[in-house]
Amino acid sequence: MTETQTPPRRHSRRAFLGGAAGVLFAAGAGTAGWALDRFVVDHVEVADASAYEAASGVDAGTTATTNGTVSGDTYTSDQATITISTVVTGSGDSTVTYFVADVVLTDATALRSAFADDEFGLNIVDEPSDIAASVGAVFAVNGDYYGFRETGIVIRNGVAYRDAGAREGMAFYRDGTVRVYDETATTADQLVADGVWNTLSFGPAIVLNGAVVAGIDDVEVDTNVGNHSIQGDQPRTAVGVIGTNHLVFVVVDGRSEGYSEGVTLPELAEIFVGLGAVTAYNIDGGGSSTMVFDGALVNDPLGKGSERGTSDVLYIA
Template sequence: MSPAHPRSRTRRSRTRRSRTRRALLTGALGVSLLVAGTGAWAMDRYVIDHVEVADVSAYEAAQTGTTVAGTQSGDAAAAVLTDTTYDSSDASITISTVTTGSGQDTVTYYVADVTLTDATVLRSAFAQDAFGLNITQDTSDIAAAHGAVFAINGDYYGFRTTGIVIRNGVVYRDEGAREGLAFYTDGHVEVYDETATSAAELLDAGVWNTLSFGPALLRDGQVAAGIEDVEVDTNIGNHSIQGAQPRTAVGVIDDNHLLFVVVDGRSPGYSAGVTMTGLAQIMADLGATTAYNIDGGGSSTMVFDGQLVNDPLGKGTERGTSDILYIAG
């Protein structure tokens, strides 16, 4: 067979190179579109606000037939507020600071010992007074908008689409997925399996508020097993809650007698944070029989009398969250 003419070989070589370039460009374009599509999806899912209920206060009033007002003038006169305590006919709150360890192992945490005369005095509020995904606001700002004398961050329900969300006696979401915490109108609080019930059943049983995060830290006063291995979510950037971290927990001493603890962290020399087991032990040492972990990290925040009690991440500033638990002043 005669060898191909040099020009023919050149043309075929150019054709192959052209096809290769087109393939590479097509592949690169496909990857770019895929990345852009993934980025757009992630932005939409985890960044852009998705409001489902725009005026929660009005919505709850319509659902329950009641409105939430500030403390009546007679009660206000009876309330006594100091730098670390609050006493009224509805609630008694004592704030204390605890520091343990030294040097790089120093841990600083804040305890609110709360006794209620009516379980419904402990309320929930959403960022921007709206329910939905990715809606955030600083804990102190949400607290101020609702006249709260005391508040902590909630469970950051707005970062996920699952969980049972009942707030102030109103159902907002019914997608059981994990271990939840239920506050009842009779004053008792219990850990429950979201997948074994429904929001309607919980409401009928007298549930006032739920939190959907976890895990449970204490059961019958004992540190719960396996808490260092729990993954609350499988969302982007939120796979694990292990290690020494800033944390927030709710503890139960008795009916209408609660503990709220915020541990600062990621600030060596001031507060290194604690592991999940360390948090459980703090709650046990404080006398809690049941305790439950909620959103932590930069969200861990306690507010009292309009002031930030703790120092999130050692920066003196807050990170927006989707919800709070609070007591009005």
């Protein structure tokens, strides 16, 4: 298939994921079936998604590759240099703990995405560390949880999977540039033709032109059940751009008294400004906020050493 083609849709596979079923049944018999089908039962549209991936610069041999090495909190290879740091601010109940991954790439396509179970569709989830392990990732963060919604432009590893523009997205280009864009003003195929390698559809943008974006403390990303607001002190995941092929990822722990209370969106933006980011974009947070490095969890997503399943990760192998 060519890089601008959308993979063929497959017949949906239906299997209960448990957990949320009891909550949804409590909504009433009339709505439970719909709610389960929409938010719990997994619907596979593309199986074996990695088979459709477009050729990357690394695949094409434009970047020499050797086995990378990990030394303490730093990973170095011909494709990327990654440095992990931990920051603790405040004290007592106002303590905030967050983790920074400074990533310098030699080829922008070394930053990849992976779907849970290697399948694209709704409600398909796995723990981020398991997704990372399945693709041999040395570094990974949770993605935008595309599978919780039916809208947004989804381009992953050079392939368009969904074209339903609805919000402010972030596009990662093959040449190492990263831009915030209006999904409703373009198409997935056009973005792929223009050289987009990956997209994120969550938001909002929290830093533009090196400054905190005004009004982000009032933004609603979605209107799905239980997901109207992303405000207040929360665990967070976001990505910032320092320059071409120079990214910074921040994961903030939260909801854990005395360890980390989380941050507001303006506070998250200030972190990125302090790191020198000219652009920063909020992605899925809360209990999904996860960073993995060298096969181990860096942060504590749920405050008890465990993870919550999500649809996808961004990673470097």
